[in-house]
Amino acid sequence: MSFLFGRRPRTNTVDLPKQAKEQISRLDGPGAAVKAEELAKTLGQMKFVLQGTQETESSPEQVYQLVTGMIQEDLLYLLAINLYRLPFESRKDAQVIFSYVLRFRPATASPKSEPIALSYVINNRPEVLVELCNGYHHKESATPAGTVLREVLKSDAAAAIILYDDPNENTPGSKGLTGIQPETKQSGQGVFWKFFNWIDKGSFEVGADAFTTFRELLTKHKQIVAQYLATNFELFFDKYNNILVKSESYVTKRQSIKLLGEILLDRANYAVMTAYVDRGEHLKICMNLLRDDRKMVQYEGFHVFKVFVANPHKSIAVQKILLINRERLLTFLKHFLEDRTDDEQFIDEREFLIKQIKNMPPTPVEPTQKPALLGSQSR
Template sequence: MSFLFGRAKSRATADLPKQARDHISKLEGPNGASKSEELARVLSQMKVLLQGTQEADSSPEQIYQLVTGLIDEDLLHLLAVNLFRLPFEARKDTQVIFSYVFRFRPAAAAPKSDPIALSYVVCNRPQVLVELCRAYDHKESATPAGSVLRELLKNEAAAAIILYDDGDAPGSSSKGLNAIDRDRPQSGRGVFWRFFDWVDKSSFEVAADAFTTFRELLTRHKELVPRYLSVNFDLFFEKYNNVLVQSKSYVTKRQSIKLLGEILLDRSNYSVMIAYVDRGEHLKICMNLLRDDRKMVQYEGFHVFKVFVANPHKSLAVQKILIMNRGKLLSFLSHFLEDRTDDEQFIDEREFLIKQIRNLPATPVPPQR
């Protein structure tokens, strides 16, 4: 008789995604509250099925059936879109479901193959990733979605989907990974560009989570990101400098300057760094940071400023600014952050910059490259 119970369990597993889809479709209707509770119960059942219990381990066969059911019913997309509408515990359960589903590989799968749900999403349903990003529009969904996103961003293809989302424009990731044109400049209308406002204009909790995801996008993949930044250099750094580096929020300003320094000093971003420190207007922004009223902003700004000064092939524009302000800079730097007496590296770097500025030529010299 046990095979009968096995069939019953199989049918119950197959029904869960269909039930969830039905409840989601009625969340905004007159019975939305009751449907929300019913959906929460279904999601809780899914979580238990994926995790197992103390009494019984999860079944790989049932997990496979649930994962394929979630894909077939387009439930990954529906849950991402409606995450903010779910009750608190249901949002937590959904986070667990996403995490398990996007990691699941069938036993017969090749060891280095992508999980089936992740492979499906990046090739056929990239909107799932886009909607997880858009969860930052709502404080209710920001944290669970952010946690899922950062796990997904360990995969380069998932990161590419988010970076290259550009609506219906040619070369956008909206039609899947294989449709991406990595050499086509972005319009700035894709979901990645929304992060600038999520980081700068959201509540503290949402902004902090969005920045963590934003940083992950820009620092993890050492081939994907430098190419992206090179192709979209002007648009990216215009937004980065104007929205984040010059933000009115102290937290946003400080952490954005620190991240800028990390990006510029990463060896994989060498060509991006050279392009950035060639611009006189970028140096002016950086010099203003050194005069900020807040010492930690000054300190983070110093680590960007030193990239300009240490560059042996300074552009004419950068040389002109440094030479014109040589006297003021030497006087300013000699007393800059004097209280950091225990920071030997900072003191050495400050002295190095003073020496470099003092030894600049009387007039700009064309750089030799």
């Protein structure tokens, strides 16, 4: 990076955030191209301060100055909303800057404390996280924004911010973590709900990255997510089934069926699972997956289907569908994916399902136990 410093006198670390802010503000005006170039240099310098090089260590004092300066100038937010406009190399620099800044702790702080910039963002400037998600609007910013997000999402609080973002919720003064009301149903306007379309409608790169983030959100924060899915059961699975599972895109479809299986089989989501497998509609979707013409879709579908069949408290609706199709299912399962000869677990499970279906009573029986989740009575 040293070439960056050859041409102009080196800017003081303290002034870098201010300088970057000024350059960003001029990205629209006359001479934008020149400003973009200057901004690129400033970002390069910032990256250098933060990460040092392979040979030299960075100085904690300088990093501290830079991080606090960035907070003061609201630079993280500005970078997030302008990420897609930066030149190729600068987008990567910005990604590095985000990563370092958001995990920086002063030497004196306890290693368990929240990094200062992250704590600031979570409590005072949640828009930074929302805007990073909005990075999926643009092909250019999807990868850098996604990379930063996945790192930040290691924090439960950050995940909660994204899940509970809801512009319709007009409660002035409540910002960040303190504004979250887990019991309130989501309107579906928040940034989390945009992921469905990013995954399904984006280009391959965008969709794939968005899915990876989506999956992290839903699998890494078990308690938060279990509560969230229970509260927003209808909205979530309506979108999940109709946009993702029924997607025309092979990758979206296959990955989302797999993730569905993971979500349902997670212990923390037990209530969600029982509510999900209670619905005849869900079983129909799933049984059609078994008949998909792509083997891996069938295979992933099987891992959801098995939950319906294995459920000891099947709803009447589910029993009806299984009973009407009993003979078909038995014949079908017998030859289902039979070339999977060395997948012992699969073979065992298939056998188990056949036995379960065979042993079902001929007429539907009222289940002894109903799902605990409110509003999910069988239809």
